[in-house]
Amino acid sequence: MxxxxxxxxxxxxxxxxxxxxxxxxxxxxxxxxxxxxxxxxxxxxxxxxxxxxxxxxxxxxxxxxxxxxxxxxxxxxxxxxxxxxxxxxxxxxxxxxxxxxxxxxxxxxGQNSFMRPPVPPADAPTAVLADDVSMIFNIASEQFNSLKEYFIAAAKHELTFKEFRALDHISFEVKRGEAFGLVGTNGSGKSTMLKIIAGVLEPSAGKISVSGTIAPLIELGAGFDMELTAKENIYLNGALLGYRKDFIDEHFQDIVDFAELDGFMDMPLKNYSSGMVARIAFAIATVTEPDILIVDETLSVGDFLFQQKCERRIKELVESDNVTVLLVSHDISLVERICDRVCWIEKGHMRMLGETDEVCEAYRSLKR
Amino acid sequence: MASNTEPAEKDAALAAQEASAPATPVHTTSARDAWYPAGKRDLFILRELVTKDFKLKYRRSVLGVIWSVLNPLLMMIVMSLVFSFFLRYDNIEHYPLYLIVANITWQVFSDSTNAGMMSIIDAAPLLKKVRVKKFVFPVEKVLFSLVNFLFSLIAVFVVMLWEGVAPTPMMLLAPLCIILLMFFCVGLSLFLSALAVFFRDLVHLWSVLLMAWMYATPLFWPVSMIEQVPYAFVRTLMYVNPMYNFVTFMRDTVVYATMPPSSVVLSCVVWAAVSLALGYWVFRANERRFILFI
Known part of the structure; x- marks a missing residue:
């Protein structure tokens, strides 16, 4: 090629x-x-x-x-x-x-089928801008869990840290309405990148700017309390995502319908299977159009029917042109179906950034 | 023939399904007003978290929320029996009321700081994945203890009836004391929750500290005993003790219907302000690093 x-x-x-x-x-x-x-x-x-x-x-x-x-x-x-x-x-x-x-x-x-968004022009409005982002974790060579241990070590000048660079000078720009993929092998820093974008982690160096509301699907069930019923969890999770109460009231049935869990709403979540939890979490996050939807390996939990449904929903959101999707997946064909551009991160370094076909082709050839 | 019509019927059914599909309200796609503006969402989060704690506390108990009333009442009865018969504190006027008012005030303090201290550590799974303002977790624990406090006021009311103490206008000052106590607890919870992230030892230490603090505060023993402490230094310490001041404020307004001494009111205000300032400062200075330690 x-x-x-x-x-x-x-x-x-x-x-x-x-x-x-x-x-x-x-x-x-x-x-x-x-x-x-x-x-x-x-x-x-x-x-x-x-x-x-x-x-x-x-x-x-x-x-x-x-x-x-x-x-x-x-x-x-x-x-x-x-x-x-x-x-x-x-x-x-x-x-x-x-x-x-x-x-x-x-x-x-095809005439009516999904088409991944075109690569936007350079002057399109920016949704996510990562500017030379680095993330360094200090891995304590010993774990101190008590004051005594800490002070003893400090007194002996044994407080050594091993530096671990999870991300090394990553820069990219995602335009509004884009579907942007992140690929890379396990432990290469994709999820760290998503967490930085979601505002959970702060980069050690560099800047990140994000404009708009974020619906993070970083790990399903974050913010769920397993003791609470599904209904109570929908409100709790909705609150954590920043939804209005009257909005959740209004769209409660939509969420239940999308998750196909009518009749299970008063059951504590601990009795749910992981797939059912995934359905609820996905339904809450995508009930409306967030400005930025972050999807991290979430689809792999559900059954194939729900995976297809989620993919359809993500495509709907992409096609609406208002939603910027950031997708992390080990399913390269999914990335190829949805994303217009892909960033390949390998061991914290940015290996490649470009149009989907190019990057995926290169990533595939690595695997063989 | 039949085999020929079948696909046609299927197609027709499919077409009908497709035609009806847009009519069903699947998802609203233009809901710009689905979100609270950045500043306002914390209130709803606080409310949902308090609701969650409340539901979890009483789930699957037969009496449910009645326990919030029953618990301080039963505790008061046990303590008043023990201390009246064994330690002869029954010369205190309205001793049961003296006890229960101090107990529920202390309960707010110990519940909120205990739970508040653990709040950041307990919220770790959430903080790692969703961007939420971190201060909501300690603050929520304090608010939750306030909810419990409000229920236990019913128990106080019952004891007042029993003791024949009539409500007086002076009681209207009690909410002021509670508000100051809330600020004091919020500050301390912020401080403790931030420290507990870095040093888990604090969790064990705090329960011992709380116990010592409880005995040093005239909850069940008479306030007048402070005067009998031989060391002036210790006496001062006991008078400066924020919980002594909060408890005295509550007792004076609720039990004795007198205006609390201005030194007590002033101490409450100062402690609330100091605690809030310290907690806020320590929390803000460290909250960015929480994520690396939880």
């Missing part, structure tokens, strides 16, 4: 797409942009293919049928069916000798 080709005679060509995510019926303008080279010196052959299989060489026939040799300028591509397209432009010299090709991925959604 390469979107830039370095030419032998010096200079390079970069493939520009007017959009990387469209619906069936929309058009995409494909433009090869040259740097330090003359566009008129080349010929182009445009090829597209659905859902890969390039490696197996199953695309040969599409070249003949759908390839469009174009002398110059850009090419308008109007896909007829939904799917994941690879757009390839073969660059040839005037004699028709192949110099190489440049490729880009393009997601085409």
């Amino acid at each position: 390469q979107d830039t080709l370095n030419l032998d005679g010096g200079g390079s060509v970069f493939l520009g797409l007017s959009s990387t995510s469209i619906r069936v019926g929309d058009k995409v303008v494909v433009t090869p942009n040259f740097r330090d080279a003359n566009k008129e010196d080349f010929l182009f052959n445009y090829v597209w293919n659905i859902d890969g299989n390039w490696e197996e060489g199953q695309w040969g026939s599409t070249v003949k049928e759908l390839g469009h040799p174009v002398a110059d300028g850009s090419w308008t591509f109007a896909p007829e069916s939904p799917g994941r397209y690879c757009i390839i432009v073969d660059i040839e010299d005037q004699q028709g000798n192949l110099l190489g090709n440049v490729e880009r991925w393009l997601i085409v959604a």
Whole structure:
């Protein structure tokens, strides 16, 4: 996968797409942009293919049928069916000798199906801004749980701390209405990042600014008291999220309906299964449109039907354009379905930041 | 034939379902007014937390909230029997009332500081995940002890009937004492909850301290005994003792229907202010680091 080709005679060509995510019926303008080279010196052959299989060489026939040799300028591509397209432009010299090709991925959604939000322009309003955020934990080499131990150690000058950098100079900007993914292996600092964004942790260095209301789904059941009934917990959790009382009164039935737990409302939460708790927590957090929804591995607890329902709800919120979604998941396909941009954090360092397909592709190749 | 119509029917049913779907109120999607403005949400949180504590305290007990009235009453009866017969304190006028007024005042103090001290540690799972103002937890414990106090006032009323003490206008000053006591407890709870995060030893130490403090305060023994303490230093300490002042304030207004001495009122005000200032300062200075220790 390469979107830039370095030419032998010096200079390079970069493939520009007017959009990387469209619906069936929309058009995409494909433009090869040259740097330090003359566009008129080349010929182009445009090829597209659905859902890969390039490696197996199953695309040969599409070249003949759908390839469009174009002398110059850009090419308008109007896909007829939904799917994941690879757009390839073969660059040839005037004699028709192949110099190489440049490729880009393009997601085409069905007419009514969910389409992940477009990558916003640079001047769109900011929802979350992480500016050079670092998080350092002092891990006490010994745990002092009593004054006596502490003072003895202090007197002996044995108070040593091991520094642990959970996040190291992370910077990114999430625009309003974006669906932003965070990926990374276990213990790489994703949840720490989310906690900083949620305002639970303060970064050791750097700044974070968040505009708007936050519905954090960092760990399900936070703020639930297992002894209280589900109904009482809905009010308690609603209060902690900052909801108005009359708002909860009004939307109580919506929450119950979404969680599909009618008839269990007067049961103490300790008798609930973890999946049922997850349903309630998700229903409360998404009953209205928060400005920022933080989803951290929450969907994995529920059964597959509820997971689908949650995904649908998240997509609804994304499509409303008002909600900024921050998603952490080990299910990369979920990230690919929902997010427009992804940040890959590995062992506290920012490994990659960019459009979903690019980052996920790279992350996948790490796993193998 | 049948196999041909079936899918068509299904499609029709699906189409009907889809058509009716938008009509059902699934979720409101344009509720800008769902949230309290940042400053106002704490009140609702406090209310919900007090409700939670209240429900949990009396859940699955047959008499429920009646225990809030019964408990101080029974305690008073036991203590008044013990101290009247064994220690001969029954020369105190209206001894049962003398006892119960001091006891419920002390109870507010010990309940709220005990629970307040643990409040941040107990709220750890929540504080790690949701952004909430941390001061609400110690403050909530003090408010909850106030709720219990209000119920136990019924017990005081019962004892007043029994003792034949008529209510007087002077009692209207008692709420002032309670408000000052609330401030005193809030300050101390903030202070203790912040310290307890860093040094758990305090939890064990505090119960011993409370016991010593209780015996040093004239709850069941006569106030006049302070004069008999041989050391002037200890006597001063006992008069300065904030709980002595709060208890005296309550007794003078409720039991004896007299204006408490101005030194007592002044002490209550000063203690409330000092405690609040200290608690606020220590809490604010350390609350950012709580998350790293809980």
